[in-house]
Every structure is written in C-alpha cells, then in structure tokens.
Amino acid sequence: MAFLVPERTLNEYGLVIREKLITASSGVRYYSNRKLNTAGNKPEYITIHNTPDINEAAGTNDAEQYARATYNNNMGDVVVHYYIDETDCWHILADDTVGWHAADGVNGPGNTKSVAVEIIMDGSGSSSDKLAEERGAKLAAILLHRYGLGIDRLKTHRDWYPKKYCPAYILPHWSAFVNRVKAYLAEIEAQEKKAAAAAASAAPGKHYRVQVGYYGVKANAEAMVKKLKSAGFDAIIKEETA
Numbered sequence: 001m002a003f004l005v006p007e008r009t010l011n012e013y014g015l016v017i018r019e020k021l022i023t024a025s026s027g028v029r030y031y032s033n034r035k036l037n038t039a040g041n042k043p044e045y046i047t048i049h050n051t052p053d054i055n056e057a058a059g060t061n062d063a064e065q066y067a068r069a070t071y072n073n074n075m076g077d078v079v080v081h082y083y084i085d086e087t088d089c090w091h092i093l094a095d096d097t098v099g100w101h102a103a104d105g106v107n108g109p110g111n112t113k114s115v116a117v118e119i120i121m122d123g124s125g126s127s128s129d130k131l132a133e134e135r136g137a138k139l140a141a142i143l144l145h146r147y148g149l150g151i152d153r154l155k156t157h158r159d160w161y162p163k164k165y166c167p168a169y170i171l172p173h174w175s176a177f178v179n180r181v182k183a184y185l186a187e188i189e190a191q192e193k194k195a196a197a198a199a200a201s202a203a204p205g206k207h208y209r210v211q212v213g214y215y216g217v218k219a220n221a222e223a224m225v226k227k228l229k230s231a232g233f234d235a236i237i238k239e240e241t242a
C-alpha cells in the first residue's frame with residue numbers, strides 16, 4: 001500500500017505533526033467511535049507507551065509504518081492516538097475519541113479518559129533512540145498544555161495495568177522523562193506568556209476605540225454595560241466631566 005498521506009500537517013512549538021484521523025468509514029477494525037468518558041470529552045490523562053523500532057522501508061519511517069499498519073488492520077485491535085519516532089509524528093485518532101491501548105477494558109480510565117502516545121524506540125541509548133524519547137516528551141508536554149493538564153496527569157501504560165511493563169524503555173528512568181516533560185511545559189508556557197504580552201503591548205501607530213454610548217445619567221450607562229455583558233462583550237464606564 002502506498003504511504004499514508006496526511007490530511008493536514010501541523011507545526012506545534014516546532015514539532016511537526018502529520019494528521020490523518022480514523023473515521024467510522026476508514027475500515028479500521030477496532031474503532032470505538034466513542035467519545036472519551038470525561039466532561040466535554042476532554043482528555044484527562046496522557047498515557048505514554050513504548051513500541052519497538054521496526055525495519056524501515058525505503059522512503060518512509062517507523063511512525064508512518066505503524067500508523068499505516070493501523071489503517072491496514074495489521075495492529076490487532078490496538079488503536080492509539082499518536083505514533084512518534086526520531087523523525088516523524090502521526091496523529092491518527094482524534095483526541096476526544098476512545099482508543100484501545102491501556103489494557104484496562106472498555107470502561108477503564110486508561111482507555112476511556114486518556115490520549116495514547118506511542119513512542120517508537122529500541123532502548124539502545126543511541127542518539128536516534130534518545131531523540132525519539134525527547135520528541136515524545138515534547139509531544140506529551142504539548143498535549144498536557146493543550147488540555148490544561150498538570151504533570152500529575154502524565155501516566156504510563158503500567159499505571160493502568162500493572163502487569164504490563166510499558167513504556168519498557170523509559171520506565172527505568174521514568175522520573176528523568178517526567179522532568180523533560182516538565183521542562184517542555186515550562187518552555188511552552190513561557191512562549192505563550194511572551195506572545196500574550198507582545199499582543200497586549202499595543203503596536204505603535206493608529207488605534208481605534210469603539211464606543212457604544214454617551215449618557216448624562218449614570219444609571220443609563222450602567223444599563224448599557226449590563227446589556228453588553230449579557231451579550232458576551234466586555235465593557236467599562238469611563239467618567240468624564242463635560
């Protein structure tokens with residue numbers, strides 16, 4: 001089969017994510033089509049997995065091959081949200097949708113409340129192995145930030161199913177991995193703060209203020225503010241002496 005073609009490619013904080021989301025008509029055997037069992041279907045946890053490197057066909061990479069294998073029903077029932085390796089990252093299941101990865105069943109919080117990130121590694125400690133893990137840490141931080149989740153919501157497959165030693169290559173130094181995710185979270189938050197501050201400090205040049213009323217009676221001004229606020233606009237009263 002031809003390589004997967006992404007429907008869109010995103011660049012989030014420097015990480016390129018190729019996206020081709022499974023739908024009911026994609027033909028993927030295990031596709032629950034169930035929304036996460038959470039408020040607003042918003043992910044409550046990010047679950048980290050490891051899966052081994054595979055032989056790469058010419059012209060592609062592990063992440064694309066795993067993603068494609070899911071589409072071709074060659075992954076058993078396993079469906080995860082993201083595959084990431086040292087060069088590529090594929091998003092194949094919508095974040096608000098239940099996957100099949102945590103071994104805690106149809107109602108388990110791992111499957112029904114978390115987004116699965118499968119980091120493809122070989123555990124050799126080689127530079128490409130370390131890079132895959134580093135990119136996985138960054139992706140985890142991006143997802144935690146996206147859903148306003150703290151570092152305590154970063155979970156391992158083993159947290160949901162203690163008999164499963166996964167992520168096998170990262171568990172031996174899990175706390176170091178958590179620290180990398182924390183560092184990326186701090187970086188992302190600093191970047192956001194900077195962008196917000198830049199937006200707030202008005203650019204030089206002309207500026208335009210919109211005024212909706214001018215009243216001689218304070219109660220009338222207050223009534224207009226109330227009306228605006230109930231319509232979803234922010235409003236202030238500025239007192240002037242004419």
Ligand SMILES: [Zn+2]
Nearest residue numbers: 049050157166
């Ligand atoms: Zn796992």
